[in-house]
Each structure stands twice: as structure tokens, then as C-alpha cells.
Amino acid sequence: MKRPYLWIVVATVVLLVVLAVVGFRFYSFRARLTPMSVHDRVTNVVQTWGRMQVLPDDKQELEVIWAASGPQFEFYPYGAQDLTEKLHQEFRESGKAVLHFTDIYASANTGGKVKTVDDLANAVRQNYRPQ
Amino acid sequence: MRFGKITGRNNILADSGPVSCSWRVVFVVLLFALNGAPYADGEVSAACKEVDYKIATPSLIAIKCEEKDVSDLVGKGQIYDPAVGLSVPVANVSAVPYPAARKWLVLQLSSVQAPDSPYSLQAGKKYKLSVLLYEAQNPPPADITPTAFDLDVSNTVVVGAAFAVSSKNEYEFVSHIAYKKGPHGICQLQVEDFAGKTTLLKAHDCTVPGPISDPTRIRSATDLARASESPEDIGSFSLTLDESNKAAQDLPASVPSLADIFDKPVKLDSKSQLLIEKAPSTKDASNYYVNFNYAAGRGSKPGWVLDAKISPTVGRLFSGYQFIPTALADIGGNQIPNLKYTDTINMGAALAHMYQPNDILQGLLFKPGFTYETDREFDRNNILATTDLQYRFVNLYNPRQRRSAAKFATELKIADAKKIPWTRANSKPVLFGYALDFHTGVEIGGALKDTVVKASVGKAALPLPTYNIARVVPQVHGLLEMGRFSVDAVGTPRYLTTAENTVLERADHSLFLKRLHGWNAFGVITGSWSFDPAGHFSLTLAYKDGFAPPKFSRVNTVQSGITVKY
Numbered sequence: 001m002k003r004p005y006l007w008i009v010v011a012t013v014v015l016l017v018v019l020a021v022v023g024f025r026f027y028s029f030r031a032r033l034t035p036m037s038v039h040d041r042v043t044n045v046v047q048t049w050g051r052m053q054v055l056p057d058d059k060q061e062l063e064v065i066w067a068a069s070g071p072q073f074e075f076y077p078y079g080a081q082d083l084t085e086k087l088h089q090e091f092r093e094s095g096k097a098v099l100h101f102t103d104i105y106a107s108a109n110t111g112g113k114v115k116t117v118d119d120l121a122n123a124v125r126q127n128y129r130p131q
Numbered sequence: 132m133r134f135g136k137i138t139g140r141n142n143i144l145a146d147s148g149p150v151s152c153s154w155r156v157v158f159v160v161l162l163f164a165l166n167g168a169p170y171a172d173g174e175v176s177a178a179c180k181e182v183d184y185k186i187a188t189p190s191l192i193a194i195k196c197e198e199k200d201v202s203d204l205v206g207k208g209q210i211y212d213p214a215v216g217l218s219v220p221v222a223n224v225s226a227v228p229y230p231a232a233r234k235w236l237v238l239q240l241s242s243v244q245a246p247d248s249p250y251s252l253q254a255g256k257k258y259k260l261s262v263l264l265y266e267a268q269n270p271p272p273a274d275i276t277p278t279a280f281d282l283d284v285s286n287t288v289v290v291g292a293a294f295a296v297s298s299k300n301e302y303e304f305v306s307h308i309a310y311k312k313g314p315h316g317i318c319q320l321q322v323e324d325f326a327g328k329t330t331l332l333k334a335h336d337c338t339v340p341g342p343i344s345d346p347t348r349i350r351s352a353t354d355l356a357r358a359s360e361s362p363e364d365i366g367s368f369s370l371t372l373d374e375s376n377k378a379a380q381d382l383p384a385s386v387p388s389l390a391d392i393f394d395k396p397v398k399l400d401s402k403s404q405l406l407i408e409k410a411p412s413t414k415d416a417s418n419y420y421v422n423f424n425y426a427a428g429r430g431s432k433p434g435w436v437l438d439a440k441i442s443p444t445v446g447r448l449f450s451g452y453q454f455i456p457t458a459l460a461d462i463g464g465n466q467i468p469n470l471k472y473t474d475t476i477n478m479g480a481a482l483a484h485m486y487q488p489n490d491i492l493q494g495l496l497f498k499p500g501f502t503y504e505t506d507r508e509f510d511r512n513n514i515l516a517t518t519d520l521q522y523r524f525v526n527l528y529n530p531r532q533r534r535s536a537a538k539f540a541t542e543l544k545i546a547d548a549k550k551i552p553w554t555r556a557n558s559k560p561v562l563f564g565y566a567l568d569f570h571t572g573v574e575i576g577g578a579l580k581d582t583v584v585k586a587s588v589g590k591a592a593l594p595l596p597t598y599n600i601a602r603v604v605p606q607v608h609g610l611l612e613m614g615r616f617s618v619d620a621v622g623t624p625r626y627l628t629t630a631e632n633t634v635l636e637r638a639d640h641s642l643f644l645k646r647l648h649g650w651n652a653f654g655v656i657t658g659s660w661s662f663d664p665a666g667h668f669s670l671t672l673a674y675k676d677g678f679a680p681p682k683f684s685r686v687n688t689v690q691s692g693i694t695v696k697y
Contacts, residue, residue: 038361072529084448125363
């Protein structure tokens with residue numbers, strides 16, 4: 001390969017890397033521009049996860065939300081894992097994992113303590129460590 | 132206690148009918164006239180039913196409402212000092228939404244004499260609030276009634292264990308009054324036993340997530356939201372004890388250097404206890420199945436059969452994938468000629484992730500892994516790379532548990548509308564449930580080395596040469612439930628694309644080598660009757676028929692026994 005072409009390739013790669021970094025930073029920055037409490041962010045995630053038309057109520061049980069409007073597979077572990085994954089995406093700036101899916105209460109996981117939307121919002125808030 | 136607005140059909144006065152309405156109006160007017168000031172201990176529609184409050188600064192209070200969204204409400208009111216009297220307000224109150232939290236309002240206190248000057252609450256006192264709330268985009272209704280609300284400015288702190296069980300030894304110290312400062316990183320917690328002897332417990336990860344370091348600089352709701360996006364973080368302090376508190380009777384007494392906005396060290400609620408948190412039990416988070424049976428066939432003496440599965444979820448999610456080590460066994464003793472259990476032991480691990488492709492195929496479980504496949508005699512040594520895809524189509528996953536929960540959700544909506552308290556205990560579970568799912572998979576690998584297979588009785592032995600394995604494994608799984616009775620059926624028509632070797636035993640215990648290829652199907656139908664409502668313990672009757680790897684010997688058996696599932 002001739003030297004000018006090599007430089008073009010290198011410059012293109014560097015440009016793409018810079019754009020990717022700036023894009024990611026800008027995305028995170030934009031997310032931070034709109035302040036929202038942990039509780040509100042969690043209820044938004046639950047609404048999307050449970051495919052709900054309206055925001056969930058704090059007292060609603062996650063397992064009941066899933067049964068009423070969620071996709072048709074097991075709430076535990078798969079629904080709980082999906083919710084945990086969505087929360088990790090939403091709170092990706094947290095230095096600590098905001099939740100472990102085994103913390104979520106289900107008929108098939110009675111050791112979990114996170115049963116309602118309010119429990120979930122509290123658990124996430126207690127573990128959220130923005131970096 | 133409620134803050135409230137009165138609008139439309141929610142208007143209590145209107146709901147009470149014209150006669151009672153006029154009586155109430157007369158009563159309210161008289162009350163105002165007699166008191167000279169509008170402190171009313173009345174009730175209104177639930178524009179904001181208060182569930183929590185935070186005193187962020189001496190002149191700013193955040194109120195949490197039970198309603199989902201109060202971000203369109205504003206209001207005006209007064210605050211009263213009961214020690215002075217309820218006829219003269221000590222300060223004016225203006226209410227605005229908390230900018231970052233839709234369930235919260237911010238109440239700003241200002242002096243009655245000089246409305247531009249903030250009024251400061253005094254530590255240790257109790258106050259009563261009276262606020263008129265209305266929608267910001269509409270003018271305040273003429274017939275609006277204020278609501279009374281009590282405010283306690285003592286700094287008692289409640290200690291509670293963190294919600295998530297994975298957060299072992301983590302505690303949150305919650306106060307209605309904001310913390311000004313607190314330890315960060317490593318700290319100590321002073322505990323006290325019943326004799327009054329104090330001990331310092333070491334802790335780490337100590338943090339005040341929403342400190343109000345300088346209350347004089349927080350002058351508005353916007354300033355407050357900037358200081359703490361989550362109002363729940365105001366008056367919150369958390370720590371993680373280095374070691375579990377072994378003496379459960381020790382009471383938390385204080386946290387050195389933790390102070391509130393009034394510069395007073397916080398006092399912990401004497402009723403608070405450091406409840407010992409259980410570590411996440413593997414069993415709780417796991418998937419266990421143990422089925423112990425007697426196997427019986429025509430003209431044969433019964434033998435025992437253990438059909439067990441252990442597949443705990445280990446570690447955390449990695450990009451949505453969960454690591455699951457698996458051990459499966461279908462083994463037994465007193466083997467019955469011609470009527471056998473599968474004599475299979477599988478050990479391995481897989482990663483699993485449920486994708487959600489579309490509204491028709493709502494779940495697609497992708498489960499790649501590996502398996503070591505052998506038998507009770509360990510004379511098979513097959514290593515396999517496996518991939519299983521499970522398809523969950525719309526309307527095909529409705530077991531009783533899910534249908535009962537969905538029924539409860541519908542009932543709850545109606546009960547909420549009619550203000551009837553309703554819990555899952557009130558809801559009768561549905562009688563029928565069903566599930567149907569489809570799998571496709573591949574098993575690719577080979578027998579590791581030549582082995583010698585011995586007969587179960589006698590000295591006959593035959594070498595088993597190595598071979599390659601390439602199987603296509605479709606599967607259909609169906610479940611039908613009626614009350615505590617259920618029928619579960621699994622059909623696995625396994626196709627061997629390459630010839631596999633197996634050594635089989637005749638009735639006279641002589642051995643012969645057989646090469647297998649093509650379709651080798653295996654099916655299981657299990658009827659269960661569960662003893663407990665949760666279905667953890669059940670009486671089962673299973674019929675197995677077909678050919679299962681690695682032996683592929685003909686199985687045609689009925690097994691009955693007790694099953695434990697967790």
C-alpha cells in the first residue's frame with residue numbers, strides 16, 4: 001500500500017474513534033442535562049419493561065405487572081433478568097451494579113426482597129453510585 | 132393527611148350532593164369567619180395524599196405524594212405553630228413541583244410580614260401546614276379547601292436494612308431532616324447494648340448521597356433539585372458494616388460526624404435494630420429438581436430411579452447473559468431387562484439470554500453451552516458443544532400462576548376504582564393453565580476415547596470405539612394444569628447426522644456393538660399432583676419411551692415417586 005493511502009486509512013480510523021468517543025460523551029451529557037430522580041427513572045424503565053400504557057403505581061407488584069402486560073415467558077428468571085438489564089442500561093453511569101436479578105421477589109424466588117415498584121426504586125437508589 | 136384540590140367529579144362537596152354541599156359550604160364559611168384565618172382540618176380530593184416529607188433547608192420542604200404525577204400542581208398556604216395558636220400563621224407557603232421528581236412538591240416558606248424574606252423552621256418544634264393546591268395551567272377554583280398537615284422538626288433517624296439482599300450488611304439511616312455533612316468512605320457506627328455499654332463498629336462505603344452542605348445557598352426548588360435529583364436522597368445516609376453485626380440485640384446509637392442542617396448530631400430511633408441480613412442463598416436463587424422413583428415393568432422386580440436436575444444461576448448478568456452450570460441425572464439400581472431408565476448423567480454449563488424479537492415471537496431463549504455426557508458406570512465420555520433455542524410465541528405461555536396474577540391485576544383496577552382494599556390473598560387463583568414451547572438445538576462433539584463397557588451382570592465386556600457426534604435436536608414441550616394436577620409432556624425427536632457407537636446389553640447379559648444414525652426419539656409424559664399450593668412438592672407418575680443419549684438403549688418405563696422442585 002502506498003504511503004498516502006496508509007495515512008488516509010489511519011486518519012479515518014482516528015476520526016471514527018474520536019467521533020465515537022465524543023458521541024458517547026455527548027449522549028451521556030444529554031442524559032445528564034435532563035435531571036430526573038432515581039425513582040422516576042426506575043418507573044419509566046418499569047413502564048417500558050412491562051409494556052404498560054400508563055406509569056406504574058408504587059404499590060404494584062412487579063410479578064403482577066409482568067403477568068398483566070409483559071411478554072409471554074417466565075417472570076423469573078427471564079423477566080427479572082430483562083428488568084435488571086434495562087436498569088443497568090439506564091443507570092450505566094453507576095459505579096456499582098444497581099440491582100442483582102436474584103434480589104427480585106417472585107413466586108419462584110421467595111428469597112428476593114424487591115417485590116413492588118417502590119421496593120425496586122429504593123433498591124436502585126440505595127445502590128446507585130454515579131461516577 | 133392530604134393536600135388537595137377540588138376539581139370536577141372528584142369534588143367531595145359535589146359528590147356529597149347539593150344539600151350536604153351547601154351545609155359544608157356554610158360550615159367552612161363559618162369556620163373561616165370564626166377563626167379569622169383559614170386553618171382547616173378538612174379533607175379534600177387526593178390531589179396530593181402525603182406519604183413522606185423532607186425538610187431540605189429551614190425554609191424549604193419537599194413533600195412526597197401518593198399520586199403518580201403531581202408535576203402540574205402549584206399552590207399557596209400558611210404554616211402554623213400550634214404553640215402560638217392556629218389562628219395566626221407564622222409564615223406563608225408557596226408550593227411548586229419538584230423539578231426532577233414527578234411525585235414530589237416543594238414548599239417554600241416566606242415571612243408573613245416580609246414576603247420576600249424566607250421563614251426558618253426551628254429545630255425540635257412541630258408545625259401544622261395548610262395548603263391549597265391547583266393545576267398550574269388553570270386558575271385556582273373558587274371552592275377550593277385547604278388541607279392540614281403536621282410537620283415534626285425533630286431529627287429522629289430510622290435505621291433500616293438496604294432493600295437488595297445482594298447488599299449484605301448495608302444499612303440506610305433515614306431522616307425527615309436533610310443531612311448537612313457526614314462521613315465519607317470509611318466510618319464508624321456506635322452501638323449500645325441493654326446495659327448501656329457502647330461499641331464502635333467499623334464500616335465502609337459510608338455516604339450521604341444528597342447532602343445540603345450550605346442550606347443558605349438553596350433558595351428555590353431548582354436549587355434543591357440541583358443539590359439532590361432524588362428527593363429520597365435528602366436525609367439519607369448509608370453504610371456497609373465491615374463485619375455482620377453478630378449481636379442482634381445491640382442498638383445503633385450514633386454515627387460520629389453525621390449532622391443535620393441545624394448542625395445537630397443526629398439521634399437514632401431507639402426502636403431501630405441492625406437486623407442481620409441473610410446472604411443470597413444459592414438455593415433461593417436456584418433451580419432444583421429431585422424426583423425419586425420406583426420403576427416397575429411387566430414381569431420385573433421394581434428398581435429405584437433418581438431423576439434429578441441442579442441448575443443454579445451463578446454470578447451476575449454479563450451483557451444480559453447468565454451463567455448456569457447444570458447437572459442432570461437419570462440413573463437407578465436393580466435395572467429391569469428391556470424396561471430401563473435412560474441411565475444418563477450430563478454435566479456442563481451454559482449461558483442463557485432471553486431475546487424479545489417481536490409481538491408474535493415474544494421470547495427467544497438462546498442457550499449455548501457445553502456438556503459432558505456419560506452414564507452411571509462412567510463408561511461413556513462424550514464432550515458436546517450444545518446450542519438450544521427456545522421459542523415462546525404469543526398466547527402460548529399462560530400457566531396458572533401467570534393467569535392468576537393477571538386476573539388479580541384486573542380485579543385490583545376495579546377495586547382501586549371503587550376504593551376497596553384488595554390483595555392477592557383476596558383473589559381466587561384460576562383453575563386452568565397451559566404452556567407450549569418449541570426448541571431447536573444442535574449437539575456437536577465426540578466420544579473422547581475408546582472405552583470398555585461391562586455387562587451389568589457377569590463378566591462380559593466389549594470395547595466401545597470413539598466416534599463423532601453431530602445431532603439436531605428439535606423439541607416440543609407442553610404443560611396443562613388443572614388446579615393442583617398437571618400434565619407435562621416433552622417430545623425430543625433427536626436426529627443423528629453421523630453414526631454413533633453404542634454397546635447394548637441383551638436379556639442374557641451378553642453385549643453387542645451397534646452403530647446408530649437417523650432419528651432416535653425420546654418422550655416423557657409426567658402427571659403430577661402437588662401437595663402444597665406453590666407446587667414445590669408433588670406426587671408424580673412419569674411415562675418415558677424412546678431412545679436417549681449416550682446409550683440410546685430402548686426405554687419404556689413407568690415411574691412413580693415424589694418430586695421436589697425449587
